[in-house]
Amino acid sequence: MKRLLPLFVLALTLSMIIAPFALAADAAKPTPAVPDRSPGAPIAGAISTVTGMAISPLLGTGAYGAYQYFNATTPEQKAALPWFAQWAFFGPALLIVGACAAKDALGASVPPGLKKPFDVLETIENKATGLVAAGAVVPFTMTAVSKLLVGSKTAGVEGAVLESSGMAMLQVGAIDFSSLLNLLTVPFGIAMFAVVWMASHAINVLILLSPWGAIDAALKGMRTGLLGLLALSATINPWLGAALSLLVIIVAWLVAGWAFRLTFFGSVFCWDFLTLRRTRFTPKENGNKLFAGGNFPGVPPRTYGRLAQRPAGGIEFQYRPWLVMAERRALVPVDKSQLAVGKGLFFSSITANDRDTLFLLPPRYHGHEDTVARTYLMGGGVRDAGLRKAWGVMRELFGGSAAKTQVV
Structure with a gap:
């Protein structure tokens, strides 16, 4: 039964990726829908x-x-498709997605040490493709919204392009730039993209932190199901x-703070891991940078800051919310002799x-x-950290205080 579990998880993950798009294609075939020519329809599509x-x-x-490519029936239609609807892009892109799905599925049966480097690479891939998608999609989409708001004659054309392509990108030729209004709409679109992407990217960081492959596949499946x-x-x-x-x-807005801290933690983790920074790093005598854990009272988990020894005795955590706000300080509520x-x-x-x-x-x-x-005179010294129960770990990863020790 255990041998079949990775294959079952892989099949389930791939089905969650493919099924929603297949259903979308079937829903579009029976009868051609009457295009929605209302001024707000392209705005809804842009969102x-x-x-x-x-x-x-x-x-x-x-x-x-891929959906647009296979729905184009003539060579002229395929030639007019945007760059992401060409084999040169969506072929390798879907292969990478499939490889990531296989990694998460097979990760349920392999030790965490073998899977973790690939989790790091996937986290970096998500950051890079997020930047590419933001630069390619958001300006075009929000420019079309600007044209609608100023009553451009091309609004109807843009609406048709947006409606026919669903969530796909607007074609550049359909856009007549409205530079002044773009100063408002494009930053708004980028902010909207950043908030949602940051919440979604937090899942990649959770996978990076979790030592259980089954949990990784479940997190990835939930995100894929939402997209579908x-x-x-x-x-x-x-x-x-x-x-x-x-x-x-x-x-995404409500969990923005939690997602931002996870995103920054993942960035530091990936940089240190890939560049082997530990080989050229030496801890300071005081003020070492680290992250708050899930059991530090009054400080959100994974807040970035410095651990400093106070002249009057004791240890305090110095940090800035969102990395740039006014500095705050929190006294470590435990004596040094109890730390390890x-x-x-x-x-x-x-x-x-x-x-x-x-x-x-x-x-x-x-x-x-x-x-x-030795720097902070910890009475417990250094001890090996073992794996704990999955429920307690996931509680801490999601910001709770039930988990007791670090797992990886």
Whole structure:
């Protein structure tokens, strides 16, 4: 049964990727729908476009590019398709998506150490494709919205292009730039994209932190299912897609702080891991940079800051919310004698009473745990950090305080 589990998870993940787009194609075939010529329809489509690309930039562009390519019946139609609807892009893009799905599915049966480097590469890929998608989609889409708001004669053409392509990108030839209004709409579109992408990218970081392959596949499947539902909704009715997109945007806004901290943590993790920074890093005598853990009272998990020894005694955590706001300080509520460094497989942590994770050390500290323990006079020294129950770990990853020790 255990041998069949990876294949089952892989099949389930691929079906969640393919099924929504197949349903969307079937829904569009029976009877040609009457185009919605209302002024707000292209705006609704633009919201769905930005949201869908932000959820999964590579999968979103690749899947819709393939959908448009295979629905084009003549060579002229295929030649007029945008760049992401050409084999040169969506072929390799979907192959990469499939490789990531296989990695998550097969990861349920392999040790975390074999899968973690590929998780790092996927996290970097998500960052890079997010930048590409934002630069290619958001300006075009929001420029079309600008034309509609100023009453351009080309608004009807743009609406038809946006409606026919669902969540796909507007073609450059259909856009008549309205530079003045773009100064407002384009930044708004980029902000909308950034909020949703950051919340979606947090899933990649959770996969990076989690040592269980089955949980990784479940997280990836939920995100893919949401993208498929959004694509299907936008294909059936642009207003339905826009309503679902607005719900996604609101939820992403509510978790923006949590997602930002996870995104920054993932960036530091990937940089330290890929550049082998630990080989050229030496801990400071005071003020070392690290992240707050899930059990530090009054400080959000994965807040970035410095751990400093106070002249009057004790240790305090100095940090800036969102990295740029006014500095805050929080006294470590545990005596030094009760602190210890838990040495993990990829990165370590500072724990209190062998249970509560107070701080997470970036990978650059791997191999320097003894120095950190001596610097802050930790009574517990350095100890190996073992795996804990999955429920407790996931509670801490999502911001709870139930988890007790760092797992990797």
